[in-house]
Amino acid sequence: MRSSIPLLLALVTVAVAQENSTPDAPIALPSATPDAPVVLPSSTRAAPVLPTCGQVQVHFEEEVRRASRLSAPVQTGKFLVGGTQADYGAWPWTVSICVQDWFGTCVYQAAGAIIDNNWVVTTHSAISLDVVPTTLRVRAGTINHGANGQFVKVREVHRPTDGSDIALIRLDAPVIFGPFTQPICLPTYDDDVVQAGVPAWFTSWGYTSPTFATVETYLQQGELWISSNSVCDDFTTHTKNETQLCAGGFVGKGGLATCKYDMGGPLMEKRGDTWYLFGLSSTNNYVGSNCKSATVFTRVKAFCDWFHKTTGISCID
Structure with missing residues (x-):
């Protein structure tokens, strides 16, 4: 009889515990919302693949x-200064x-x-x-x-x-x-580039000579030097500092100029590993200077809002 006493006490304890419990209560998961969407870890989310602007990807x-x-x-x-043929993928x-x-x-x-x-x-x-x-x-x-x-x-x-x-x-x-x-890339600022004496790269298919020339079949590249806007005032109306910049010219003195059909060509500079568009070829003195004078470029930064x-x-x- 003594050996059965502990067993009886255990059965009574279990019965009391079951009586004090709430059988119909739902099982509560820690801070869970039944209708909440399942959120995957950030490492498994599929993000859209978009290229970073201003990157040259061809290197081999x-x-x-x-x-x-x-x-x-x-x-x-x-790249060589002086108007050379561009390589595939360079620009x-x-x-x-x-x-x-x-x-x-x-x-x-x-x-x-x-x-x-x-x-x-x-x-x-x-x-x-x-x-x-x-x-x-x-x-x-x-x-x-x-x-x-x-x-x-x-x-x-x-x-x-x-x-x-x-x-x-x-x-x-x-x-x-x-x-x-x-x-x-389009720049929010260009003060570091538009100063006179700063070089910038230009590409287009325009004439490489003012006489007996045709549009170039292959893209041409060259380095132009930014000039004071007053240099371009010699052949055009007053250059607007806010929306225009002057570059190129000084051909025969180590410089390079744009020519006919170079309109719209981009003027670019590199910051770190990223290329930015600072100007677009707008006005040159094709007839009067035989493609030797500076060119007025539209200043891209001025049109960010537009x-x-x-x-x-x-x-x-």
Whole structure:
């Protein structure tokens, strides 16, 4: 009998515990909300893949040779001053703009720069007012303005109401970003670049000589020196410091100048590893100076608000 006493006490204890419990109470999970969505760890979220602007992605000789199928110079990351042929992928945001006729022939008009997969920026003067926007075409991802790359129709052209020499081209279909097609960054400030004596890079397909010349087949590159705006006042009306800058000239003294059909070409400089668009070729003294004088460029920074209002694209530091 004594050995069964502990067992009886244990059974009584269990019965009392069951009696004091609430059988129908729901099981409460720690701070859980039944209808709350399941949140995955941040490392497993799928973020959209967007390119960083102003990045040159081509660095390997074999990749360039496969793309060009030519024995052209390859990308080395170093450029020569004086107007040389650009390498494939060296300036992946520079595009050519042409007008297509009824027969399918597209006549080169100007250069421009990609700022988004749907938008290209150029100068207003580069596109004739009587040109129907839908006859314009943009060729991206190649240094040959008449072949290869991505050939895209234009949907519309936007110009500021104040008559400034700048234009935004909206593409009918987005370009596809890759090693040879990238956007360039738009700067919020340019005080470090627009000072006289600072070098900046320029690209376009314009004439390399003022006489007996034609549009270049392959993209040309060169380094221009920023000048005081008063230098450009010698052949044009007063250059506006807020919306224009002066660069190039001094040919024969180590300088380089723009020429006919260089309109809309981008003027660029690198900050760290990122390229920024600071100017667009606007006005030069093609006839009077035989492509030796400085060029008026539209100052990109001055139009940041207009860029954002028209395209939703923001300038960045």
